[in-house]
Amino acid sequence: MHLLDKFLGLQQSLTQLGVQHSDSEKDDSALKIQTILKSCCQLLNVSRVSVWLFNDQKSSIVCQYLYIKEENRFDAGIEILESSCPEYFKSLNTSRVINADNARTDSRTKEFLEGYLTPLNIMSMLDAPIFRDGELSGVLCIEQTLQHQYWDMAEISYAVSVADCISLIYAQSKWLFEKQKIRYMERIDPLTSLENRLFFQKRIFQDISHASPNDNCAVVLIGLDEFTNINARFSYDFANKLLCEIARRLESISVNLPYQLSRVGGDLFALWLADFRKHSQLEYVIASIKAQFNDGFKTFTNEVINLTASLGVFNCCIKELADKDPLRKAEIAMLKAKANGNGSVSYFNPIWLIEHQEEASLEHEFVDALNNGEIVAFYQPIIKQNYQSSGFSLEALVRWLHPTKGVITPNIILPIAKRLGLMGQLGMVIFEQTCVDIKRFKALGLKLKRISVNISSEQLFSPQLINQIESCLKEQKVPTALVEFEIVEELMAGDFQVLSTQIDKLTDLGIQLSIDDFGTGYSSLSRLKNLNVSKLKIDKSFVDGLPHGDEDICIVKSIIGLAKGMGLDIVAEGVETQEQASWLFENGCDYLQGYLISKPIHADDLLTLMSQQNDFFKIETSV
Incomplete structure (x- = not known):
């Protein structure tokens, strides 16, 4: 085959795999890389193709994927230290592409002879760099066993293209991870790991949209009493620790009803009941919330302080819900509870809405x-x-x-x-x-x-x-x-x-x-x-x-x-x-x-x- 035709054929085969681009929200980078390695092994008719990545200190490379054609399986986990192969690591950082027709005599790869090449019968190696964020992060390694392989320019170019494709897959994987991380941060309060207010309100809106007209719903807003004094008396660090402990206590509430808990403000938590049958069930939930404050909280110096919470409650039948924002009404009720004294509970009264406005x-x-x-x-x-x-x-x-x-x-x-x-x-x-x-x-x-x-x-x-x-x-x-x-x-x-x-x-x-x-x-x-x-x-x-x-x-x-x-x-x-x-x-x-x-x-x-x-x-x- 003419060298140009071979070059075009190899590049076209890589394009036809269709792994460079994906509209999927799922991270399928592992499957994509395995598909590329297997195809590469078959097209070049070589014995082994693998991907290795540097550790954080750049002192070793670790095998992430290794396809062995004869056994038609993947392996991983081998580690090669820079201290045992300094010339190879130097070549990776300078020459980048390593085309060792005879790996056992090539100065860049012969360090592998006793511990790697001889036991595995590897005769030839073709390595191309993998990049992440513009920096060398690993290597694609193509290996031939039992016989020497004389790498031509079409094969070397193909190896570089495969390595570039894998670099792109890793970039896509990182982008997807960051995207998912941002989505997580958009819905989770970073201090307590509870749902944040925005996502909590979206959940309420969604539940109301899919609820039956006769379902009963409720929001219980939990406002910590005089919490600003905690910041003043102790420190913000202690106040944050206290908020986390309160979140864990509220998460531990044991009721036979599905509910969602959220931190909706600095010292505000909210509980959403999308459907309950009896008012006594709601009263039990409220009693369970108040019980979480019966025991005191320890400071950094083991001083025990007592906290109370004022509760604002809004509950109604779905068909009676004039809007899809029951949290706002619970907030109004909570303010009334605070006005009545620490630890009070107030159920929303429609006339309060006018006063609140x-x-x-x-x-x-x-x-x-x-x-x-x-x-x-x-x-x-x-x-x-x-x-x-x-x-x-x-x-x-x-x-x-x-x-x-x-x-x-x-x-x-x-x-x-x-x-x-x-x-x-x-x-x-x-x-x-x-x-x-x-x-x-x-x-x-x-x-x-x-x-x-x-x-x-x-x-x-x-x-x-x-x-x-x-x-x-x-x-x-x-x-x-x-x-x-x-x-x-x-x-x-x-x-x-x-x-x-x-x-x-x-x-x-x-x-x-x-x-x-x-x-x-x-x-x-x-x-x-x-x-x-x-x-x-x-x-x-x-x-x-x-x-x-x-x-x-x-x-x-x-x-x-x-x-x-x-x-x-x-x-x-x-x-x-x-x-x-x-x-x-x-x-x-x-x-x-x-x-x-x-x-x-x-x-x-x-x-x-x-x-x-x-x-x-x-x-x-x-x-």
């Missing part, structure tokens, strides 16, 4: 309000008895100047910001406004000592916090000594190292910090001692009972004594009567804050209040 509208307006100046700081004075000579401080408190609803207070603003994940942005809006107002107050000659700004855990633990604070102070040319941050006491019980580091960075800037609502949280004295703070604020709940409530008197005196012993200033919040003010000053409290002095007011009103000669304390004390 109003809340959703307010959330949308809040996002706009952050950017259009409707979110502002109101200020409440913090003063000593001799404030007119010593000066005064302020606490900045968030308000929303809504165009139709008037002034909206923090009890509405903060839950919205938390739900939307905008606590950090809200905090920076108030801080920026505070810096602007500090310049204004000082320019007008007010005896302002500093302004306290509340900082949330989301903002405090943000890696961008320090740069944002520095940038804002620099832009407004505000001295750091005029700024103070307030953190809530419960943050002290979390990841203390991270908390301490962030606080140190703030105090390094010259910013003072105070502990807000002291006495209501989870702090320990050892942690308080090691935190770089300068002030404690007594919570209003303890001030309310003064000066007659024995328990409140005892608690407040203890806090004042603790602060004095540690060299900290003390502020009493929620002071509303002259009697309370008198008692607090007499017992060593440094500063007062509350409606006795002023409610939180707009900056314009504050200028009027603090510039006039007000006598807030019409009292006689022995201090």
Whole structure:
């Protein structure tokens, strides 16, 4: 046969195998490679054809497929080390194609003689490179036994084409694997390995589409109560570990009904019952879910913490389902359950949908309000008895100047910001406004000592916090000594190292910090001692009972004594009567804050209040 005809015939035979392309979603690369190797062996009339791949370290090649014509079978698993055949490995990386007519004398292959060529009666070898991602990853090895084979250019070209075809098959296999991996990631929550929200909703939609009109369905939404405190008290790593353990517990629920479990949000899980017969079955499922929280959860330090979950339930007959989104209704019910108290269960009431739509509208307006100046700081004075000579401080408190609803207070603003994940942005809006107002107050000659700004855990633990604070102070040319941050006491019980580091960075800037609502949280004295703070604020709940409530008197005196012993200033919040003010000053409290002095007011009103000669304390004390 003429060499050109032979070349064309071999190439055409490879094309006719039709293994280079496939529309199948199944990875059939093994079958394709075996088909090619068998065809190659028959067309070249050789004894053995095999595919070898490098190990990860490129220190050996391992046989993946070996077709033996005489036995008409495949084998695998042989390994050849580079250390035993260095010239062969060198040739693979330089010459690439190895056409050894006499493998036993060829310098590139004779290293195989004793351990490979002689035992298997191999006389000739023709090897061509296999590539993956543009790099040499293996070799196609064509072997003739018992007699020498003198490889012509048609056979060498064919061997290279076969190796290229196998390289393409491996590329297709990898592409298919990555595609399947992406599909898996699209449907699975990477932390808990449960179905994610998107796939969960698709499943519900599909089940509803194929259900009978009289089938009963239900979604139970499981919202972990106060889970943000876990992040604050411990760490995100522990919170993630906890979510995984909760997922495993919920997966273990034993009910005689098919159900699907999903993680549909940060601290939200959902259970879908596509069909159940009796309401008692649904109640049993709910009881089983709640039972998973009966036992506590261990922290990294073996402390046992108890968690509860609020459950929102939506159930109905398929024919009564107005839309195909029962999860949304379960979410509304879950929010109602949380409002009723930790661990509550609420069944969806249609009237809540209207209320929820109003809340959703307010959330949308809040996002706009952050950017259009409707979110502002109101200020409440913090003063000593001799404030007119010593000066005064302020606490900045968030308000929303809504165009139709008037002034909206923090009890509405903060839950919205938390739900939307905008606590950090809200905090920076108030801080920026505070810096602007500090310049204004000082320019007008007010005896302002500093302004306290509340900082949330989301903002405090943000890696961008320090740069944002520095940038804002620099832009407004505000001295750091005029700024103070307030953190809530419960943050002290979390990841203390991270908390301490962030606080140190703030105090390094010259910013003072105070502990807000002291006495209501989870702090320990050892942690308080090691935190770089300068002030404690007594919570209003303890001030309310003064000066007659024995328990409140005892608690407040203890806090004042603790602060004095540690060299900290003390502020009493929620002071509303002259009697309370008198008692607090007499017992060593440094500063007062509350409606006795002023409610939180707009900056314009504050200028009027603090510039006039007000006598807030019409009292006689022995201090």
